[in-house]
Amino acid sequence: MKQHAPATLRNREPIAAVLAQELPAQGTLLEIAAGTGEHAVFFAERFPALHWQPTDPSPEALASIAAYRADYPGTNLAAPLLLDASAPGSWPIDEAAAILCINMVHISPWEATQGLFRGAARILGRSGGPLILYGPYLEQGLQTAPSNLEFDASLKARNPHWGLRQAEAVDALAAQHGMVRTARHAMPANNIILFYRSA
Template sequence: MKRHAPATLRNREPIADVLARELPATGTVLEIAAGTGEHAVFFAGRFPALEWQPTDPSTEALASIAAYREDYEGANLAAPQLLDAAAPESWPARQAAAVLCINMVHISPWAATEGLFRGAARLVGSTGGPLIIYGPFIEQGVETAASNLDFDASLKARDRAWGLREAEALDALAARHDMARSARHALPANNIVLVYRAV
């Protein structure tokens, strides 16, 4: 029942280092598209003062998250909840200290990213908390690595609605929801973390 994403072991420490700088000291972190659940378990253990709420639109992913949670010894990892990023009106949470989204934007339709910002603005807009997004992006003025271009082509071959997004497109989307990029962190393997907060 447990699923495994090889990239998790490679990227969880660098992502956690960024989270240590960007997350609030306490409160609930809503993780969107938590996937296998490996990140949720690791981050919940790394940040015991935070309540971790993993979500995903896939029932298979929810089962994997639940299986990992069974072996988690802490008390700050909530049971996974079904959540479709593209439908923020139905999100179970009403408020959060932070929203985290790892490796979703490029493997989902643009509507999911639009919903992510709409939902995050509602949840963290009043708390001053961050929306933290991790993944590969295309950036104006920054040469795109050949491996990312190949990855983009492979994604589009699988689904024409997928593909690497331009970071500036996310900035524009954030602005429509009264948010702005507050930080950019370069991480290994040509990935970055973009952080948005209410303005």
């Protein structure tokens, strides 16, 4: 039932260090594309004042998240909800203090990122909280690591609608929804974290 993503153990501490600088003190954190659920359990424990709400479009992922949650001793990790960012329509939550999305933008069609910003602009509007994206990106004026170029090629070979996105294209999409990038943090293994808030 439980799934395991090896990268989680490698990146969770660096991500948590950045989140500690930027997350609101309390409220609901909506995690989009929570995957195995390992991040959700780790971050819920690290930030006990936040109500952690994991979501994913995959039934297998939802089952894995639920299995990890069953062993979680805290009370701030909610049962996972089905949410497909690319699908039109309402999300199963109407308001959040922050949204976190790890490693989805490059492993999904562009429509998923479009839906992510459309939903984020709506449910973060009242709180003014951040939309937080983690993963590898292409950036104008910065040389892309060979390993990221190889990763990009492998993703496109698996699915032509996948692949590393230009950070500037994400910025432009954010602007369409009244949001602006407010922070960029360099991370290990040629990843970055981008923060977006209502302009």
